[in-house]
Amino acid sequence: MSEVRNVIILGSGPAGLTAALYTSRADLKPLVIAGITWGGQLMLTTDVENYPGFPEGIQGPDLMANFRKQAERFGAEIINENVTKVDFKSTPFKVWVGEKEYLAKSIIVSTGAETNWLGLPSEQKLIGRGVSSCAPCDAFFFRGKKVIVVGGGDSAMEEAGVLSKFATEVTIVHRRDEFRASKIMADRAKENPKISFKLNSEVIDVLGEQKVEGVRLKDTKSGEESEISIDGMFVAIGHSPLTKIFKGELDLDQKGYVKRLPEKDSSTGMYTYKTMTSLNGIFVAGDVHDYHYQQAVTAAGYGCQAALEVERWLEENH
Ligand code: NAP
Numbered sequence: 001m002s003e004v005r006n007v008i009i010l011g012s013g014p015a016g017l018t019a020a021l022y023t024s025r026a027d028l029k030p031l032v033i034a035g036i037t038w039g040g041q042l043m044l045t046t047d048v049e050n051y052p053g054f055p056e057g058i059q060g061p062d063l064m065a066n067f068r069k070q071a072e073r074f075g076a077e078i079i080n081e082n083v084t085k086v087d088f089k090s091t092p093f094k095v096w097v098g099e100k101e102y103l104a105k106s107i108i109v110s111t112g113a114e115t116n117w118l119g120l121p122s123e124q125k126l127i128g129r130g131v132s133s134c135a136p137c138d139a140f141f142f143r144g145k146k147v148i149v150v151g152g153g154d155s156a157m158e159e160a161g162v163l164s165k166f167a168t169e170v171t172i173v174h175r176r177d178e179f180r181a182s183k184i185m186a187d188r189a190k191e192n193p194k195i196s197f198k199l200n201s202e203v204i205d206v207l208g209e210q211k212v213e214g215v216r217l218k219d220t221k222s223g224e225e226s227e228i229s230i231d232g233m234f235v236a237i238g239h240s241p242l243t244k245i246f247k248g249e250l251d252l253d254q255k256g257y258v259k260r261l262p263e264k265d266s267s268t269g270m271y272t273y274k275t276m277t278s279l280n281g282i283f284v285a286g287d288v289h290d291y292h293y294q295q296a297v298t299a300a301g302y303g304c305q306a307a308l309e310v311e312r313w314l315e316e317n318h
Contacts (some may be wrong), residue, residue, distance in 0.1 A: 013040025
């Protein structure tokens with residue numbers, strides 16, 4: 001019979017590793033199943049200039065290496081493996097890595113989300129060299145430049161607004177002529193003199209060898225193709241949460257994000273565990289439930305919340 005751990009943390013982005021730091025300092029001896037490619041989305045970025053505490057900025061992979069080192073310093077056990085199966089129907093909760101089974105009294109789900117990309121080889125080649133998915137992270141590099149934002153949702157409108165503070169021209173390229181974005185966000189973009197729209201258009205190629213120099217567009221109604229010169233392309237077509245293995249175990253929303261179903265104290269009406277999922281003892285932190293902010297610093301904050309709640313929950317329930 002395997003040892004029953006106090007807590008297993010699934011995922012190793014800012015949420016998971018912050019949870020690991022706090023739970024290890026609480027002497028809970030957490031096991032982090034980090035993923036074969038550990039570290040989350042920041043491992044794919046270069047300069048991170050908006051993570052507080054690094055006035056000169058820091059490279060994404062260096063920041064995550066620091067997160068990891070700090071959690072390991074207090075005894076977090078971190079394995080670079082992918083979780084292949086879970087069984088949360090009975091306690092102790094069961095988690096498998098291939099054939100190996102791990103048992104735990106509590107779980108923190110922090111598997112994160114991944115950016116949806118257009119899927120063009122030219123786009124993938126130029127990520128970090130003019131292609132980005134995060135205006136708050138990268139807008140600064142486009143001061144005085146021309147950029148496009150792909151998408152028609154709230155994210156696209158918001159990214160365009162952020163970019164308009166730096167770029168000279170921002171064009172929102174959207175595949176339809178109606179927006180998925182809320183009216184208020186779309187109106188704000190329409191009223192911004194630096195933002196223009198290219199509707200019924202999709203990007204079919206990103207041009208440039210070493211850096212983005214332009215895009216080839218296709219009119220979705222007429223099929224006509226055209227090219228425009230730009231310095232940057234921001235892709236804002238949504239994210240996908242990494243929750244496939246939790247289907248049938250945890251309540252997920254329509255888009256697959258983990259639902260938080262915090263427990264309410266009947267006497268005070270206050271929520272006791274804000275990071276609790278649909279199952280007692282399973283907590284959630286970071287982009288896997290938060291589609292709204294999706295920032296490293298907010299994910300780290302959620303990781304801290306979940307860890308503090310796990311500590312209290314274990315005291316009260318075990
Ligand atoms: P979203 O609402 O799902 O919108 C995605 C957009 O990308 C849609 O316009 C969609 O086009 C387009 N798209 C999807 N796949 C595409 C593809 N392969 N090629 C071209 N275009 C594609 O995603 P989101 O904008 O990231 O927003 C996610 C959630 O966060 C929403 O609930 C949103 O309200 C929220 N959010 C809120 C704020 C805020 O309130 N400040 C800011 C950001 C996000 P179609 O419309 O044609 O499907």
